[in-house]
Amino acid sequence: MSGLTHLDEAGAARMVDVGGKAETVREAVAEGRITMSAEAAGAIALGAVAKGDVLAVARVAGIMAAKRTSELIPLCHPLPLSKVSIDLSVEADGVSATATVATAGRTGVEMEALTAVSTALLTVYDMAKALDKRMEIGGVRLLRKTGGKSGDFVA
Secondary structure, eight states, rough: TTTTBBBBBTBBBOOOTTSOOOEEEEEEEEEEEOOOOHHHHHHHHOOOOOOOOHHHHHHHHHHHHHHHHHHHHHOOOOEEEHHHHHHEETTHHHHHHHEEEEEEEOOOOOOHHHHHHHHHHHHHHHHTTTTTOOEEEEEEEEEEEEETTOOOOOO
């Protein structure tokens, strides 16, 4: 089982020991999008969704999710996040989300950024599903990351 960092020699799952790694400033940016009817997108843009301010609630949900990623994704390390921002933009046929997450630590924040984007978009779905049950979430991906032993990444 050599080469698989989340498995020990016997093939059992384990959390990677990052104790010996140097602390560095790390940042990750992820994006995603939810497509929907023009009616639903318009209602979100106008703040006319019955459940309330979709963008404000989705932003808070994304931030909360980033902070709890280690409780949702097995083997992720709990991290002291120094920054989580969620940018949401309403377009004619959907909402785009971008999450930026940072920490000074021994492991990266890619999973936190991806979890933040996913949760923000799921929240948009939940709040607007009465207007359009055919909404579709997609394109969730890491755009870039900085810091750490593996260096920088840009999609």
